[in-house]
C-alpha cells in the first residue's frame with residue numbers, strides 16, 4: 030500500500046456533493062486504468078482491453094467525507110453552517126475547518142460557540158448545543174468583509190482542517206476522512222495489482238468511486254445502475270470499537286485485520302460470499318475479524334438491490350473516531366483489506382460465482 034497515495038487522498042477536499050478534488054487525486058494514482066466520471070462526481074475505473082463477456086465485479090468506495098456548508102452569513106461576520114453527513118455537535122467547537130470559496134480559495138475558520146465568560150448560569154448548567162448556535166469565525170468583523178474580502182458565499186462547502194501523517198515505526202496513519210478514503214486507496218491498490226493479470230481473471234473489475242454516501246448512499250444508487258455488477262466488494266473506513274467494548278466483544282480492533290461485515294442496518298451479507306472470502310483469508314494468512322453491527326450502513330445496501338440482486342462483500346478498515354476531525358488507522362489493516370480483495374477476485378471462477386449467486390440451490 031502506497032502511504033503517500035493514501036495521505037494525498039485523505040487530504041483532498043471532498044465533503045458530500047463537492048468531491049472533485051478527491052476524484053482528481055484518485056485519478057492521479059489510477060495509472061494504466063481507463064477513467065470516466067459522471068455528472069454527480071462518481072468516478073469509474075476500468076482495466077483496458079477486458080473481455081466484455083466476463084461477469085463484472087464492482088469495487089465500491091465512497092469519496093465524500095463529512096463536512097459542512099455555509100448556510101448564512103450574520104451581520105457581524107460569523108457564518109452559520111449546516112452539516113453534510115452525520116457529525117456529533119459536541120465534537121465540533123474549538124476545531125478548525127477549511128471553507129472553499131467559489132474561486133477555489135481555501136479560508137480557515139474556527140468553529141465557535143458562546144464563550145463560557147458570556148454564558149448565563151442557565152446556559153452553563155445546560156451546556157446544550159444546536160447547529161444553529163454554532164458558528165464559524167473566519168476572523169472577519171462584518172458580513173461585507175466576509176463576502177467582499179474573504180470571498181465567501183452562502184452554499185460554500187467546508188471540511189475539517191487536518192493534514193495526514195504516517196508514523197512508520199508504529200505503522201500508524203493519522204489524518205481526516207479515513208471514512209472512506211481508506212476504501213478509495215484499497216480500490217486503487219487492488220486494481221493496479223490485478224491489472225497486469227486481467228486476462229487470467231474470470232471476471233472484469235470496475236472501480237466505482239461513489240459520491241454522496243454520507244448523505245444517504247446517493248452515489249451508489251447511480252454507480253450500481255451504470256456498472257450493473259454481478260458481484261461487488263464494498264470497502265469502508267469503519268469505526269474502530271476497541272476502546273468501547275471488552276476484548277471478547279470487540280469487532281473492530283485497530284491492527285486486528287480487515288473487518289468482514291456480516292450485517293448492519295442496510296444489508297445482511299451473503300453468507301456464501303463471506304465463507305469463500307474467509308477460506309481465502311485463512312489460506313493466505315490475511316488477518317480478519319468478523320463484525321455484526323447493531324447500527325451503521327454502507328453502499329452495500331443500495332448495490333445489493335440492483336437489477337437481479339447483487340451479492341456484496343463488505344470489507345472494513347478499522348478506523349478510530351470516524352465522523353470527527355481526527356482519525357487513526359494501521360497501514361497493516363489497509364493492506365489486509367486490499368490483499369483479501371485481490372485473492373477473492375483471483376479465486377473467482379464461473380462455478381464459484383454461480384454458487385455465490387445461489388444459482389445451484391434448486392439443483
Ligand SMILES: [Zn+2]
Nearest residue numbers: 208209265266
Ligand atoms: Zn463511510
